[in-house]
Amino acid sequence: xxxxxxxxxxxxxxxxxxxxxxxxxxxxxxxxxxxxxxxxxxxxxxxxxxxxxxxxxxxxxxxxxxxxxxxxxxxxxxxxxxxxxxxxxxxxxxxxxxxxxxxxxxxxxxxxxxxxxxxxxxxxxxxxxxxxxxxxxxxxxxxxxxxxxxxxxxxxxxxxxxxxxxxxxxxxxxxxxxxxxxxxxxxxxxxxxxxxxxxxxxxxxxxxxxxxxxxxxxxxxxxxxxxxxxxxxxxxxxxxxxxxxxxxxxxxxxxxxxxxxxxxxxxxxxxxxxxxxxxxxxxxxxxxxxxxxxxxxxxxxxxxxxxxxxxxxxxxxxxxxxxxxxxxxxxxxxxxxxxxxxxxxxxxxxxxxxxxxxxxxxxxxxxxxxxxxxxxxxxxxxxxxx
Amino acid sequence: xxxxxxxxxxxxxxxxxxxxxxxxxxxxxxxxxxxxxxxxxxxxxxxxxxxxxxxxxxxxxxxxxxxxxxxxxxxxxxxxxxxxxxxxxxxxxxxxxxxxxxxxxxxxxxxxxxxxxxxxxxxxxxxxxxxxxxxxxxxxxxxxxxxxxxxxxxxxxxxxxxxxxxxxxxxxxxxxxxxxxxxxxxxxxxxxxxxxxxxxxxxxxxxxxxxxxxxxxxxxxxxxxxxxxxxxxxxxxxxxxxxxxxxxxxxxxxxxxxxxxxxxxxxxxxxxxxxxxxxxxxxxxxxxxxxxxxxxxxxxxxxxxxxxxxxxxxxxxxxxxxxxxxxxxxxxxxxxxxxxxxxxxxxxxxxxxxxxxxxxxxxxxxxxxxxxxxxxxxxxxxxxxx
Numbered sequence: 001x002x003x004x005x006x007x008x009x010x011x012x013x014x015x016x017x018x019x020x021x022x023x024x025x026x027x028x029x030x031x032x033x034x035x036x037x038x039x040x041x042x043x044x045x046x047x048x049x050x051x052x053x054x055x056x057x058x059x060x061x062x063x064x065x066x067x068x069x070x071x072x073x074x075x076x077x078x079x080x081x082x083x084x085x086x087x088x089x090x091x092x093x094x095x096x097x098x099x100x101x102x103x104x105x106x107x108x109x110x111x112x113x114x115x116x117x118x119x120x121x122x123x124x125x126x127x128x129x130x131x132x133x134x135x136x137x138x139x140x141x142x143x144x145x146x147x148x149x150x151x152x153x154x155x156x157x158x159x160x161x162x163x164x165x166x167x168x169x170x171x172x173x174x175x176x177x178x179x180x181x182x183x184x185x186x187x188x189x190x191x192x193x194x195x196x197x198x199x200x201x202x203x204x205x206x207x208x209x210x211x212x213x214x215x216x217x218x219x220x221x222x223x224x225x226x227x228x229x230x231x232x233x234x235x236x237x238x239x240x241x242x243x244x245x246x247x248x249x250x251x252x253x254x255x256x257x258x259x260x261x262x263x264x265x266x267x268x269x270x271x272x273x274x275x276x277x278x279x280x281x282x283x284x285x286x287x288x289x290x291x292x293x294x295x296x297x298x299x300x301x302x303x304x305x306x307x308x309x310x311x312x313x314x315x316x317x318x319x320x321x322x323x324x325x326x327x328x329x330x331x332x333x334x335x336x337x338x339x340x341x342x343x344x345x346x347x348x349x350x351x352x353x354x355x356x357x358x359x360x361x362x363x364x365x366x367x368x369x370x371x372x373x374x375x376x377x378x379x380x381x382x383x384x385x386x
Numbered sequence: 387x388x389x390x391x392x393x394x395x396x397x398x399x400x401x402x403x404x405x406x407x408x409x410x411x412x413x414x415x416x417x418x419x420x421x422x423x424x425x426x427x428x429x430x431x432x433x434x435x436x437x438x439x440x441x442x443x444x445x446x447x448x449x450x451x452x453x454x455x456x457x458x459x460x461x462x463x464x465x466x467x468x469x470x471x472x473x474x475x476x477x478x479x480x481x482x483x484x485x486x487x488x489x490x491x492x493x494x495x496x497x498x499x500x501x502x503x504x505x506x507x508x509x510x511x512x513x514x515x516x517x518x519x520x521x522x523x524x525x526x527x528x529x530x531x532x533x534x535x536x537x538x539x540x541x542x543x544x545x546x547x548x549x550x551x552x553x554x555x556x557x558x559x560x561x562x563x564x565x566x567x568x569x570x571x572x573x574x575x576x577x578x579x580x581x582x583x584x585x586x587x588x589x590x591x592x593x594x595x596x597x598x599x600x601x602x603x604x605x606x607x608x609x610x611x612x613x614x615x616x617x618x619x620x621x622x623x624x625x626x627x628x629x630x631x632x633x634x635x636x637x638x639x640x641x642x643x644x645x646x647x648x649x650x651x652x653x654x655x656x657x658x659x660x661x662x663x664x665x666x667x668x669x670x671x672x673x674x675x676x677x678x679x680x681x682x683x684x685x686x687x688x689x690x691x692x693x694x695x696x697x698x699x700x701x702x703x704x705x706x707x708x709x710x711x712x713x714x715x716x717x718x719x720x721x722x723x724x725x726x727x728x729x730x731x732x733x734x735x736x737x738x739x740x741x742x743x744x745x746x747x748x749x750x751x752x753x754x755x756x757x758x759x760x761x762x763x764x765x766x767x768x769x770x771x772x
Contacts, residue, residue, distance in 0.1 A: 004715055005713070029718070031431075329392060346414065348415055363697075
């Protein structure tokens with residue numbers, strides 16, 4: 001990076017995370033370039049510097065990286081070997097392929113976390129049918145099956161209730177070539193997330209621990225601060241920071257945690273990690289002094305990080321999940337009219353049922369009222385309420 | 387505006403105000419198009435939809451307006467007759483030519499405000515030299531001379547101390563064709579500003595009244611809330627709202643006020659109005675629940691306005707005025723490292739001495755510390771401190 005020139009951050013992928021990074025880049029005076037698959041991708045709509053290309057194409061990644069001072073990512077579905085090559089050739093990729101592997105390869109993540117003494121559910125590779133029976137004998141039914149690579153928002157995760165379901169599942173998936181793993185089923189009291197921003201040298205800032213309210217494996221609401229004891233929040237925070245260091249994260253790393261009732265009180269178990277800005281941190285755009293997107297950019301540029309304090313006692317984010325294929329536009333004024341005020345964030349994506357097309361954030365002095373306001377505004381925007 | 391399509395707001399001019407409107411447009415899912423004079427104008431650097439053209443060219447304005455659902459402005463230096471024609475032909479221009487005239491033509495503004503009973507300094511047209519002598523005889527020396535059109539940041543304003551200076555000034559300017567006006571010199575205790583966002587139907591929201599700290603006619607700092615009595619703040623607010631209605635403003639209208647010691651306590655006099663987002667409202671990006679740029683866009687689209695509450699007890703903005711021609715980039719990390727945290731906003735403009743190249747905002751619990759932090763960070767960014 002030549003020190004006098006405006007630094008250019010390249011983002012591989014042009015989804016809503018890239019879009020929100022672009023919003024955060026404008027005040028910092030940073031140049032942003034995106035590698036988009038389509039010219040109408042969420043971030044490509046708001047970026048003057050768009051390259052069309054694919055994140056699993058080594059040549060596209062190389063040519064893109066050559067135009068950027070630092071490369072970062074909108075998602076993990078990227079050809080890691082190509083990123084490693086770019087880095088070996090002197091390019092700056094943050095987070096790098098070593099860190100990304102924790103998010104991309106769940107079996108690797110579980111193995112490494114277990115080795116480090118971190119609290120993960122019991123797990124095993126699904127190599128053959130007897131492996132399922134053996135795992136169930138040890139940990140009981142139901143058991144969870146996950147694809148080792150990819151999968152998010154509930155995709156690539158199955159719950160098997162008994163040996164019969166397991167047999168059907170195994171027969172259906174055997175020979176598909178998808179690497180699967182088994183995991184102990186955990187009875188969840190609630191789910192938390194903790195976001196850490198980390199610079200290359202190890203300096204970190206941590207966001208307030210939040211509760212994520214999930215339905216069918218999809219996050220619907222995020223509540224900041226999480227309604228848990230200070231002690232649980234502190235443990236969550238410590239786990240997030242330990243994982244940031246262990247994975248060598250640069251930028252935002254999100255750790256999703258299960259709260260589980262144990263014999264000696266609540267326990268925390270690690271669910272997933274995402275080595276990039278994360279849905280559980282969208283509340284920070286309106287709700288914190290420095291958003292996760294601003295701190296992600298600052299971290300990947302190795303610039304000092306900003307304070308993460310909440311700017312209101314309670315901040316609630318509700319995702320907008322498409323209900324139909326109707327345009328949201330006529331509903332925007334109605335959502336803006338919700339008493340108390342909300343902050344809509346629309347991603348410029350075509351509406352499809354179940355698709356994340358935006359989110360809305362509410363700030364307030366009362367936990368219940370703030371949550372109700374965010375949820376109501378989300379219902380208005382998705383057409384479930386007027 | 388077809389109600390299902392993403393609305394496109396066209397901004398005439400591509401300076402920093404347009405740039406910050408673009409930042410505010412991203413979460414709202416609004417399309418933005420700018421009419422820029424140069425491809426490297428502040429807002430053109432961050433906008434994928436740029437038309438190159440001139441704000442005083444009727445054809446450029448017409449062609450631009452045809453691509454937009456609503457046209458708004460980055461500055462007032464626009465050919466008003468062309469805007470009026472666009473409106474007459476069914477285009478939507480907000481604010482319209484009628485409102486813009488209050489900002490563009492100071493003599494008109496003073497005349498209309500006086501007629502409405504609003505507190506303005508005594509004024510007269512400068513038609514000939516005896517007019518100066520007569521005005522001075524009535525109001526005393528010094529007297530202020532202003533160009534009736536244009537002029538901002540101290541440009542187009544002169545102070546004449548006595549008859550000799552007045553003679554020299556008159557001889558130097560006579561025959562230049564610039565329309566001038568005389569104004570009573572006002573001994574200012576402090577300067578305030580009040581921003582109102584107004585919808586076409588008259589609904590308004592008002593921002594907390596701020597103090598603007600000026601040196602040589604240029605705003606250096608903005609302090610929110612203004613350190614004045616509740617009664618003065620309420621009067622300032624009422625004046626701002628009255629002016630928003632009187633001018634038929636749509637979007638942000640900023641009223642700058644003088645606080646003057648009168649016989650019966652402090653008086654408020656109207657200094658200037660700007661019928662667009664204004665430097666005195668930049669604090670609202672980080673400091674208020676809804677920024678002036680978001681509320682400007684919401685108002686020009688006739689969407690409900692958002693809450694204007696401060697998100698911290700004290701918010702201070704300091705302008706970045708170029709000291710040299712050095713790149714700011716190497717100084718950004720040092721500014722981000724200022725203890726307590728600041729929010730830099732860089733406009734992507736080449737640095738020139740005296741040029742406004744950005745601003746920085748600090749939030750805090752202590753008025754003095756917050757101001758010192760903002761001022762220090764500004765000094766770091768402009769190279770006056772390390």
